[in-house]
Structure formats: structure tokens, C-alpha cells
Amino acid sequence: MKVETAKKVEDAAAWRKYSENMLPPLLQAALDCFVEHGYHGTTIRTVAARAKLSVPGLYHHYASKQALLVAIVQFAMKDLLVRSEDAVAEAGSSVEEQFRLLIECLALFHAHRSELAFIAASEIRSLEGESRTAHIQSRDKQQQMVDDIINQGMREGNFDAEHPKDTSRAIVTMCTGIAQWYRRDGELTPEELALRYANIARMTLGVGPGSRRESVFTAPTVGDAPIVVN
Amino acid sequence: MKVETAKKVEDAAAWRKYSENMLPPLLQAALDCFVEHGYHGTTIRTVAARAKLSVPGLYHHYASKQALLVAIVQFAMKDLLVRSEDAVAEAGSSVEEQFRLLIECLALFHAHRSELAFIAASEIRSLEGESRTAHIQSRDKQQQMVDDIINQGMREGNFDAEHPKDTSRAIVTMCTGIAQWYRRDGELTPEELALRYANIARMTLGVGPGSRRESVFTAPTVGDAPIVVN
DNA sequence: ACTCCTACCGAGCGATCGCTCGGTAGGAGT
DNA sequence: ACTCCTACCGAGCGATCGCTCGGTAGGAGT
Numbered sequence: 001m002k003v004e005t006a007k008k009v010e011d012a013a014a015w016r017k018y019s020e021n022m023l024p025p026l027l028q029a030a031l032d033c034f035v036e037h038g039y040h041g042t043t044i045r046t047v048a049a050r051a052k053l054s055v056p057g058l059y060h061h062y063a064s065k066q067a068l069l070v071a072i073v074q075f076a077m078k079d080l081l082v083r084s085e086d087a088v089a090e091a092g093s094s095v096e097e098q099f100r101l102l103i104e105c106l107a108l109f110h111a112h113r114s115e116l117a118f119i120a121a122s123e124i125r126s127l128e129g130e131s132r133t134a135h136i137q138s139r140d141k142q143q144q145m146v147d148d149i150i151n152q153g154m155r156e157g158n159f160d161a162e163h164p165k166d167t168s169r170a171i172v173t174m175c176t177g178i179a180q181w182y183r184r185d186g187e188l189t190p191e192e193l194a195l196r197y198a199n200i201a202r203m204t205l206g207v208g209p210g211s212r213r214e215s216v217f218t219a220p221t222v223g224d225a226p227i228v229v230n
Numbered sequence: 231m232k233v234e235t236a237k238k239v240e241d242a243a244a245w246r247k248y249s250e251n252m253l254p255p256l257l258q259a260a261l262d263c264f265v266e267h268g269y270h271g272t273t274i275r276t277v278a279a280r281a282k283l284s285v286p287g288l289y290h291h292y293a294s295k296q297a298l299l300v301a302i303v304q305f306a307m308k309d310l311l312v313r314s315e316d317a318v319a320e321a322g323s324s325v326e327e328q329f330r331l332l333i334e335c336l337a338l339f340h341a342h343r344s345e346l347a348f349i350a351a352s353e354i355r356s357l358e359g360e361s362r363t364a365h366i367q368s369r370d371k372q373q374q375m376v377d378d379i380i381n382q383g384m385r386e387g388n389f390d391a392e393h394p395k396d397t398s399r400a401i402v403t404m405c406t407g408i409a410q411w412y413r414r415d416g417e418l419t420p421e422e423l424a425l426r427y428a429n430i431a432r433m434t435l436g437v438g439p440g441s442r443r444e445s446v447f448t449a450p451t452v453g454d455a456p457i458v459v460n
Numbered sequence: 461a462c463t464c465c466t467a468c469c470g471a472g473c474g475a476t477c478g479c480t481c482g483g484t485a486g487g488a489g490t
Numbered sequence: 491a492c493t494c495c496t497a498c499c500g501a502g503c504g505a506t507c508g509c510t511c512g513g514t515a516g517g518a519g520t
Contacts (some may be wrong), residue, residue: 038355040270044508048294054469056510067506108302112483122352166418166426169411170404177403180351188396196396203434251520274478284499286480295478 015083015090015105018112018190023075026051026061030068035115039069039126069123070131077138080109084145096207097154099203100198102149102177106142107197110178111190117179143172150205160206169202245313245320245335248342248420250310253305255293256281260298265345269299269356299353300361306350307368310339314375323385330428332379333405336372337427340408341420347409373402380435390436401431 005141023031029051033042044065062068087105110117120135127135127220147168153159161167175197182193202208253261259281263272274295278288292298317335321328340347350365359364377398381387393396405427412423432438 036269036355038268040268041356043506045506053467055469055508056470059509125266126271162429163426166423167430170407170427170430173407173410174400174404177400177407180403181399193396196393196399199392200397200400200434203436204430205435273476283497285478286500287498289479445471 012092015086015192016108018108022079023116024215025074026053026058027068031051031072031115031119034069034072034119034123039119039123039217040064056196066128069119069126072116073120073123073127073131073135074117076113077135077142078140080106080117081138084142088145088149095149095156096158096202098157099146099149099153099205100202101170102146103198103201104194106146106172106175107178108190109174109196111182111193114182117176120177121153121179134163143169145173153205156204159205167204171204174200243320243336245316246338246421248338252309253346257281257298257302257305261302261345261349264299264302264349264353269295269349269353296358299349299356302346303350303353303361303365304362306343306346307372307448309343309364310336310347310372311368313339314372318375318379325379325386326388326432329376329379329383329389329420329435330432332376333401333431334424336376336402337408337424338420340405341412341423344409344412346384347406348412351406373399376402382437384404387438391434399432401434 021028026047030042033047033050036042037046044058045055047065047068048055051058062071083105084102087101088098091101110175124132124135124139147165150159150161150164150168154161154164178193178197182190188196220228249360256277260272260277263277263280266272267276272295273287274285277298277391281288286319292301308444313335316333318328321331354362354365354369377395378391380391380394380398384391384394408423408427412420418426
């Protein structure tokens, strides 16, 4: 029982955990280059050098420069989608909580994985064929998750927005935008920033900042009680 | 008197007016190519072909590929800054009105000039040397304008934000983000979108949507009266 | 001992890149 | 009539690009 509870808590919070060096070294080298010079501005020789490989050595692992980009972008979208679903699942049945955790998750990802998210967003143009289509579908799915929760909240009367669709887009954009400016050596940790962004997002829906600043582990009873808030 | 008033009104609203084909044909061709393939993904031959010039013909007008990008980006930033200043000036002394018009202006620009704004934001990496520094300074100046107005509004008690700096960044990001997704054939005109974004932005500062949906020309008396609102 | 297989390279190929050389055509000025 | 100047090109140069050829080194399996 004790073990199961601990494990459940651990799983439930997995979407908040970010390790370093999650990418294979070669992909990490490619990502660094892409961030610095862009996909087309990066040469295969630069990537190889940064990964301490020869050019043929690099091609042993990936078939082409394009394959490197595809692998990076697919990793990014998969990671974000899994985390997003976990976050919503952890929230339980409260729409307000679902929204709060999803935005927190979105912000957290774009701060912690800013390079990854930056490339996934800025190099869509550089993706060829099907991987481009697939990537755009992932993006749309991500937006749809936020749309759905906001619509649900509108129906239940928790949220108040004149134009929910536009508000949803604005919220997602401001979260994904984090990847463009967030610096690890800045003033805020990803966690602090994510809390602030969740509150800012709530305000656009007419929900007060609702200062829930404690750790998630302290007050798990709130979500359990089947009380309709509004 | 009649002429002067008319001219004043016209000047005051100049920041709302967007003509087409404002760029020289060659720069427009370059912009189209950059939007489609990115700066490094664009070849000088492609630009020349789209502008119906030979390659040496192109180099008669601009010294290098980099010069094309610099010209485009400088045009974009100059245009946005001038419009922003005009918008704030038109607002008069009311901080709330200054904020509303500045956000409207920002959103309007990023919808009307989405290609221009998109390149100006996404190709910073591709700018070399001083023009890169200058461009980043322009960006910061733009952010600072919003910061200043929000801070002023906080001091005067018009706005309510837990973290004004973060809210300001979120607002600017969601406006500049418009350039990434706005399509001319979409559901909303730039003007409609800008009004909605101004309202969404106001909500993040605890100010209700304040449905001021009429034309700007109907109620100019509000800004004239030197009344402190709060 | 021998056969695979994985993980790599040195050298270089064909294509394409940004950019230039040495021009011309035609209008404006005197 | 002559001199500029602007607005262009055809052809091509040197550099660099993505990618490949034909290898080797060394560990695992039998």
C-alpha cells in the first residue's frame, strides 16, 4: 500500500520532472548547431565536429541531415504530448485544475526544453514531406487540448471569455513563446515561471490568480472531493 | 481649421493604416523567399528569379544576401516603432488607453505585416554583427514600451498584476506570436483580432474587457478630459 | 580460428552556393 | 556628338555543400 501510493505519486508528477541530456549525444550536437545557426545554416561537418565524429561516422547513425531534424522534432512533440496528457490526468475531473496543470506543463516544457521547443517551432519550414504534416498535426493536437478544456470550462461556467478560441490561441502562443526568450541563467526557474504563467492564463479567462503556491504534494484532498466549484 | 483638424485626425490614425506593396519589389521578392525557405534556405538565384532579375542585376541593388535581410528587418522594426509611438501618442494621458492602443497597434502590425514580422523575429540568428545588435535593441525597446505603461498603470492603481514584468512579456509574446499563425484568409480581419487581443491583454491586468467596440472617431472627448480614472 | 557486426574514417565526388568579371543598352545632361 | 550614369546580363570562379566510396578496428558469437 505504502509502495503503491508512493509510486502513484511519483508517476503522477512525472510530467514535472526534467532530466538533462535526454537526447543521444549526436542529436544533442545537432540541436545545439540548429539553435545556433538554424537548420539550413548548419553544415553536416559542423554537427559531426561537435559530436566528435567524422562525417561518415555521423552518417552511420542518421541517413541524412533531414533525418537529424526529424528525430529531434519528433522527440520534442512526443515528449510534450505525453507530459500534457499526464498533467491533465493528474488534475482529475476539475476543469479549472485541468487547465491550471496543462498550462503549467506547457510553460514548464517550453522553459526546461527551450532549445528543443524552439527548433520544433521555428524549423517547421525546413521539414520535408510527411514529417512536416505529422508535426503540424501534433501542434494542432496540442492546441486542441487547451481549446477543449477552455470550452468545457465555458460550458460549466468556470471560465468567462468573450472569444474562447482566440483566448486559447493567445494562451498557447504565450507559452510556446517562452522557448524564444527563456534563459537558464535568468531570474526565474522554470517552475516559478510556470506558476506565474498559469496564473496569467487564468486571468484571461476571468479566473483570479487563485494563489495555489504550495507544493502539489501538500494538499491532494482538494481534487478528490467531488465538489463543483461554481 | 477644418483642414487642420481633418489632418490631425488622419495623422493620429496613421498607425492603423496598412497599405499593400510597401516594400520595393526586390525586397518583397526576398521576403517571400525568406518566409518560404528561411534565410539560409534561400539562394540568391531564387530571389533574383522571383524579382525577374539576373543575379548580377540583383547585386546592382544590394551588396549581398545579408544586405537584403538587413534592409527587410530594419524596415520592419522602424515601421513598428513609429506606429507604436503614434498609437501611444494618440491615447493621450490615460494609461489604460495608452495600453489599449499600444496592444491594438502591436497586434495589428503582426497580423497585417505577418511575413515581415515573422522574418524579423525568426531570422535574428541570421543577422551578422552590428545589425543583429541593433535589431535586438529595437526588440527590447518595443518590450520596454509595454513594460513602462504597465508599470505606470500599476503605480496609478489602474492595473493589477502579481508580476507585472512577466505579464508584460507574456502579452508582448502573444502579440508577436500572431505573425506565426495569422493567415489573411482566416476568420478574422486584423482589426477584429487586434480588438480581441487588446481585451485579452487587459484581462491579464485585472481590467475587464471594457467593450469599447465603436470606431475611434466617435468618442474623442474621453482622452481630452484630464481626469484621473482611479 | 573464423565469421559477423557495429562503429567508425580518409579522401573525394558532383552539385550548388554567394558573388564577380567585363560587358551592353539606353536615357539624361551639355 | 559626346560623356556620363543607371540598370541591368552571360559566363563563370573558388568555396563549400550533402553525401558516398571503400575501407579498418575491435568486440561478440560459434
